[in-house]
Amino acid sequence: MTKFISVISAKGGVGKTTSVINLASALQYLGVNTLIIDCDLSSPNTTMYLGLPYKTKTINDALLGRSHINETIHTHPCGIKVIPASISHDDIEEYHYGRFDKVLADLADFDVVILDTPPGLDKPLVSIVKLSHYVITVSTPDMIALTDTLKTLKLVKSLNKKILGTILNRYDYHNNIDTKPHDVEKFLDARVIGVIPEDSAVKKSHYLRNPVVYAFPDSESAQGYKQIAAGLLGKKYEHSLPSNKKPEEKSAIYYIFKNLGLAK
Numbered sequence: 478m479t480k481f482i483s484v485i486s487a488k489g490g491v492g493k494t495t496s497v498i499n500l501a502s503a504l505q506y507l508g509v510n511t512l513i514i515d516c517d518l519s520s521p522n523t524t525m526y527l528g529l530p531y532k533t534k535t536i537n538d539a540l541l542g543r544s545h546i547n548e549t550i551h552t553h554p555c556g557i558k559v560i561p562a563s564i565s566h567d568d569i570e571e572y573h574y575g576r577f578d579k580v581l582a583d584l585a586d587f588d589v590v591i592l593d594t595p596p597g598l599d600k601p602l603v604s605i606v607k608l609s610h611y612v613i614t615v616s617t618p619d620m621i622a623l624t625d626t627l628k629t630l631k632l633v634k635s636l637n638k639k640i641l642g643t644i645l646n647r648y649d650y651h652n653n654i655d656t657k658p659h660d661v662e663k664f665l666d667a668r669v670i671g672v673i674p675e676d677s678a679v680k681k682s683h684y685l686r687n688p689v690v691y692a693f694p695d696s697e698s699a700q701g702y703k704q705i706a707a708g709l710l711g712k713k714y715e716h717s718l719p720s721n722k723k724p725e726e727k728s729a730i731y732y733i734f735k736n737l738g739l740a741k
């Protein structure tokens with residue numbers, strides 16, 4: 478059965494879309510049949526970051542009954558499958574969010590579907606979280622984002638959804654200002670499933686309309702995402718981030734994925 482994972486944050490701009498694109502690419506690279514759906518109908522940045530053709534069919538077409546959901550699946554040149562959202566202002570309507578459930582019921586089989594979401598904790602986000610099996614939160618290592626992440630985690634718990642953990646993004650290994658991953662875990666009382674450093678390769682990859690995992694596979698951020706994907710699958714991934722933290726042999730998430738039949 479296809480497992481839906483939503484990637485969320487109350488605060489905008491912390492790296493949800495970047496994480497969706499790259500986690501999906503890394504999972505695909507590791508042999509997991511993965512689909513991305515751009516569920517941020519007001520700011521469809523997945524669609525923009527991957528430079529999907531303007532005229533292609535979108536999730537909006539499926540939500541409006543103009544196309545079958547499977548006709549909106551697009552294969553990006555790097556190989557990942559994506560359902561884009563419309564960038565036209567005419568196609569934005571909040572009540573579309575209430576139709577995701579029905580439309581996704583007809584979706585072709587994938588191992589994992591990763592849902593990019595709008596920032597905030599209001600109705601659109603809640604409707605996406607409700608149809609997800611699992612949730613990943615993304616935060617930057619500053620107190621404003623982390624406090625918002627606490628609220629996000631509380632919401633997810635109230636909806637009885639399983640939290641895989643938090644991706645700590647834009648971490649600077651060279652300063653003493655950023656909250657350290659260990660302290661983030663204590664503050665959030667939640668697991669940090671990966672640390673992605675501040676990395677200029679991320680912006681360059683957006684410019685190139687490609688995942689950083691594909692465009693700059695040896696960059697620190699690409700390695701970070703590959704490590705997260707490997708952790709989800711219980712695989713070992715040796716990397717060279719400037720950190721003393723060694724990847725764990727088998728993460729707690731491995732056992733969740735094992736139960737899903739995704740971990741080898």
Ligand SMILES: Nc1ncnc2c1ncn2[C@@H]1O[C@H](COP(=O)(O)OP(=O)(O)OP(=O)(O)O)[C@@H](O)[C@H]1O
Nearest residue numbers: 489490491492493494495596647674675676679680
């Ligand atoms: N690890 C990183 N290193 C450097 N820049 C990054 C990193 N991650 C994200 N960025 C930059 O931060 C900006 C916001 O990233 P992104 O669009 O992924 O965030 P978001 O949470 O999806 O935003 P929104 O809430 O608006 O949807 C982008 O310009 C992106 O290039």
Ligand SMILES: [Mg+2]
Nearest residue numbers: 493494517522
């Ligand atoms: Mg986004």
